[in-house]
Amino acid sequence: MFKFKQEIINNLVTLVDMTEEEIDQHLSIPPDPKMGDYAFPCFILSKSWKRSPHEISEYMADKIQPGEWIKEAHNAGPYLNFFCNREKLTGETLKDICEHREFFGYLEEGEGENVVIDFSAPNIAKPFGIGHLRSTVIGNSLYRLYKALGYNCIGINHLGDWGTQFGKLIAAYEHWGDEEKLKDDPISYLYELYVQFHKEASENESLEEEGRSCFKNLEWGEEEAVCMWAKFKDLSLKEFRRVYDRLDIKFDAEQGESFYNEMLSPTIKMLEENNIVKESDGALVVDLESYNMPPCLLRKKDGATLYATRDLCAAIYRFEEYNFHKLIYVVGAGQSLHFQQLFKVLELMGFPWADRCVHVPFGLIKFKEGKMSTRMGNLIFLEDVIDKAVSLAREIIEEKNPGLESKEEVAEMVGIGAVIFGDLSNDRVKDIDFDWDKVLDFSGETSPYIQYAHARICSILRKEDAHISPQADFSLLSREEEQSLISYLARFSENIKRAADNYKPSILARYLIDLTREFNYFYHRCPVLTAEKELKEARLLLIDGVRQVLVNGLYLLGIKAPQEM
């Protein structure tokens, strides 16, 4: 489709006083495929040409030369509609898929460039809650999307393994800690302690102070505190890895906040040398008033640092280490101000790469009961959500396809896919109302819907047991249902790029739903196996193409596609 579009642009650029980019921007897809594959609206020329859009489109339609890709162009009112050489598009697209297989749709624009993606970042000593799902799955998908654009990606899990919370936890453990309980079920127990701490702290203010002082001990390297911290961290990591394994997510680096401890002083020194910090109420801050922002707080009056300081260190370290083309932070929208401040301070420090840092925000997961908070103890564990989804998938398999072999594997793919897709399919900036019924709904716009279509295609291909030859007669795929599918397949690449450019996996998720719907439409009208030989071969090639795009697309979202379900 890129080539077709380019040919249109090449044609138009000689007729119209516009740049290629401008034309590209205005080219749109008509609402009905019957109207054409691309449309150029002629309103824009009306003023300068001093003629009606209708006249212009009529005039231009005559001037457009059919070419390799452009079959014809004619005017429809004020629009100039272009029709693609369908046979060529069909052949090129299906051959392209056969040739590139799991890499079909990938681009090369990012070759040689590094993209660093900071995502997931759960807090040590706290359970992996449903709230961490968003950063984790969005980040993982962006990682795969940017890789598909040819970038070399570095996924970093910026673990929350430092901060006042640990002081609180250490204080709590000193008060009520029980070695046995800790060994038994570490995360749950630490979580209990954390909740207990906040409950008691609301009645006893000195407890907060105690937590802060414990953290100060930790920062100063007091042995007992460091030892306890290391233990908590170790136990937590083990549990997190189990969740990441199930989600099939890997990181290239797991430098948590504590990693930057030695860099804190040099960084603060650098800020002081740059003369952009000042003392305020005993704390060290960067004044951002002239940028209409509250000051960025770097060091508390008790001498302990804050996460802004560590984030500064991390950004600088990452640039030195990876010389990134982009540094992407997949972090909740609640921290937008923090990142604005962070990027501004980097700019003030004179780093020319400050504008290569992007915050990719996302909305909260909300509950009917109100905001979820670790402190309140009303957390929903991610693993519980996954378990429920998987066991529902298992039940449905038992009911629909009891003879299925690897039931457990398939249930895992379907259940987890549904959880991931449910999160990725909507625009990330919007808050999500957490609803068990919705998470556990496997019909309609869900990943099981896509996976199911994929499994059916596999089933057909299995029955035929023929290796697909790319030598079919493409002109036989002339039905509306078939051509519509071809258009979708040909636009896969555009959708990968658009999803990556906008940091929105939801764009790709929607595309996959639309493609699947289109496939089902085809499936219910066009028999494959019982079609006449030549047509059957062509249709096999077509559905194999759909299969490949579904697999590739789901992969880019971080979802697996079972061959049977």
Next chain:
RNA sequence: GCGCCUGUAGCUCAGGGGAUAGAGCAACGGAUUCCUAAUCCGUGGGCCGCAGGUUCAAUUCCUGCCAGGCGUACCA
């Protein structure tokens, strides 16, 4: 108070300045001698929060208002 984000069908949401605003869920009615019915087809359902502005064209961009969410210096 100030800043950021969000308001589209009963519910959850798509919608790239352009042609008749679309899905899913729920409701109702249909389809299985036929490649797996986690599917498909049909029906009903809309001052696109409100008011201005920019434009040949605004659900889309800008301003104001209303409603909700989040943030707003020693948490992350």
